[in-house]
Amino acid sequence: MDLKFLEAVPTQGEQAAVDGLVGAPGEGDDPRFAAGGQHARDLRHLLLPALHAVSDTAGWISQGALNYICQRLSVPPAEAYGVATFYAMFSLSPRAPRVAHVCDDIVCARLGGSDIADELAATLGPAGSGQVVTWLRSPCLGLCERAPAAMVQLAGDTDQAIAPATADGVRTAVAGTGNGHVPAGGSQPSVSAPQTRRGDGQRLRLLRRIGVVDPDSLDSYRSVGGYAGLRRAIAVGPGRVIQEVSDSKLMGRGGAAFPTGVKWDAVAKAPVRPHYLICNADESEPGTFKDRVLMEDDPFALIEAMTIAGYATGCEQGYLYIRGEYPLATRRLQAAIEQARHRSLLGSDVMGAGFGFDIELRRGAGAYICGEETALMNSLEGYRGEPRNKPPFPTVSGLFGKPTVINNVETLFNVLDILTEGGPAFAQTGTERSTGTKLFCLCGAVAEPGLYEVPFGATLRELLELAGGSTGSLRAILLGGAAGSFVDPEALDVALTFEGMREIGASLGSGVIMPVDDGTDMPGMLRRIAAFFRDESCGQCVPCRVGTVRQEESLARLANGTEIGSRAREFALLDDLTRVMRDSSICGLGHTAPAAVQSAISLNLLERGDPE
Amino acid sequence: MTVDLGTIRRLVELTVDGEQVRVPEGSTILDACRAQDIETPTLCYAPNLTPVNACRVCVVELEGARTLVPSCARPVEDGMVVHTDSERVRHSRKMVLELLDSSVDLSQSGEDVDRWKDQYGVDAGRYGPPAAPAAAGERDARHAGHHEIPDGSTAATVAQPVKEDNDLYVRDYGRCIMCYKCVEACGTDAQNTFAIAVAGRGFDTRITTEFAVELPDSACVYCGNCIGVCPTGALKSVSEHELREAGQWDPDDETVTTTICSFCGVGCNLELHVQHNQIVNVTSPTDHSVTHGHLCIKGRFGFQHVQNLPEGS
């Protein structure tokens, strides 16, 4: 490729940030030309990490910095610009180096997030203004159990999540205390997963080490049985591991409920090499925080589970793609990976068993769509996070066009017990078609929000009771997050299983259970959901790119009483939009973008007389 | 298209609208529809570009599939049962056209688009009056994940001023449907220059150079291949733009003369589009084995000397 670059040059700091990632440029390279030919082009997958490196250092991505990245990685500048502008966390124009992202999404808005935003607007100025310190509104930060939430992104310093947040706390963190250093915040396992401190006899599986194990210590993890699963896997061999996973009837927990054994088997048998493993930790569905709690408080378990998956499916390289707004989980996982490498639990000869497997941690940068598996792969490869057309499926042609296993964090956690107990024993828990236990994210109008674990088969009512019941009088429950649907309180006795959900036309999605009480501003909540999808659509296909805009506009008119024609006409319009988005969008984002709105309309939650 | 005489492809048999159809393996459902003379609207598809299947106007109903499928990209398989005119298909096609018509200026997208709009009953007005056009550069500066919360009184559009920053062609992105064709033509499908790319996200996606710099500062070599593939008139030659602005654009007068480019020895076919004795555009046929429809700056824009006739002749 004969690339042309802009004249702009990077600052020393920007250059050092990029060199820190890709190494210093070779002697005598002419900076006007991309160095390294084929080799440099093979570096394209470093584009997102390079953008992060610059943004972390400078707070934004300048022309000089982008230019330098493009030269080092041999990427056309227009394409790199297209990639950088895809992500909400990056700014391509000068931005204050200290940014507070304040969640005003469906849970936080009601629990103080909107007030924090108002207060920051009054004290720091309008969103986005300010040369040194600024603030921005943010979609769900995955801290909903401790709402309201905020995250401070600090150039040259560690990012930090704050929850519960106050306007004062956010201002102090973003404006810099004393020496300008923000102490790294910890997790609060006993708050985030209330069952872990109750000792009420609930047998916890996935959550059992939460709050028990020291997330910074491999020894601590081993002392509670860590790495027994991998040891057994190595003892029985890859074929038997896949058999156990198939026997367990484990279904993916990332939303699509695909049988994990089938996926693993397909990749293990694929003749094309290499194989890749991806752990999908992009968790960005509003209301969802389950994977964050697992990763923050039990990071070694994920490393072990990925190693088992890699061993079973013949992958030597695994990628752990974590959303960019999870600074604590990122730090703990990075440290865990390093410790595991140090003890030869990752690397060229894992456990001395003669197989190689390593994990690279990759951060997303503010794009819900990158949780869609093929968008995630494009993002990893250094392209825009646009979903790919399927078929072909990732097991045939995934990351870098190779057979790829991709699994959700919670899915992988289950593999540990499947290995130690055996697949058939695992399948004893739960129902015939939904085996094992399930994590549910209770948040919103609920007395004790948090992450709860129950065997499949528990009812919605039981879950609500576990979390102390709803606050206020229960009007509806949003199941599955923003991409899910509202169900009527009459459905409280439905079993929360894959099959039970299908029966009532709902879906477990990411495991969100969000009660809505009669004090909730329903039109406002629906507008926030619509705004979310409008922001997060990748923009590739017309039904979703334009449909999400028209949906938001119609909801605004319904909320303001400025309908075109009548309310019935607006509902008909929304119905027309729903049908084209469901039928003809490329990916699940477009398919589900109208789901919550449609279910709210059919439950009459948008009737006039709503408290607005 | 190159004709491959070396391999004989197996025939695949499928059912389209109740008729048995046999087409060579590797064909798409769209190919099968065309073989049956079933008209299928397409916007982002072009025979000389890799399918991006982004616009979704070509969707058909495939029995057994939960959603509709893009006919332009879906390879045929034995036993497929396809419906091209079901209520679901008509609804989606209508909505895709309507959503585009309500947000993009389609007035120069050609007769086919006008006819499809009629045929499928598009009513773009039902989303409210169009919002005022964006100021120059405003859409280029939008930030992913943030947008102004609408009140619904107007329908958002991509309307914006025309970008005129060079002597050869203009970029009128108020007419852009984001079909990706120009990006593909500028990239690996033809030109390998990579001067333009898709930036931003969602409704704020746009075709742009890096940092939205003007074309003369970008990598653009003015081959005009992006213009050649643009289906909506978003990209057009300065000559065409100026004639249209002056109200002198006269397609009824247009004649097309095929010739061979005289600048070098490659032998590109040129089609000279002439109105009122002036060359207004130069294109190349997409099925030409040398060009596949693509040209270079000389063939595309180097026609002025042909018209520099001596004074008074």
Ligand SMILES: Cc1cc2nc3c(=O)[nH]c(=O)nc-3n(C[C@H](O)[C@H](O)[C@H](O)COP(=O)(O)O)c2cc1C
């Ligand atoms: C818009 C969208 C967002 C998604 N986000 C996530 C996510 O954050 N985490 C996840 O595990 N799966 C997510 N998925 C589902 C993945 O595409 C994929 O099905 C999943 O990672 C497979 O893992 P599993 O089989 O273990 O569930 C998302 C899907 C869509 C359509």
Ligand code: SF4
């Ligand atoms: S449905 Fe939405 S997010 Fe998915 S590919 Fe289409 S535009 Fe992108």
Ligand code: SF4
């Ligand atoms: S004129 Fe050629 S080089 Fe310039 S943008 Fe168009 S296709 Fe790319």
Ligand code: SF4
């Ligand atoms: S400028 Fe033309 S070719 Fe390019 S995306 Fe827009 S409509 Fe398509």
Ligand code: FES
């Ligand atoms: S963190 Fe605010 S809604 Fe989830």
Ligand code: FES
């Ligand atoms: S023509 Fe098939 S998706 Fe656009």
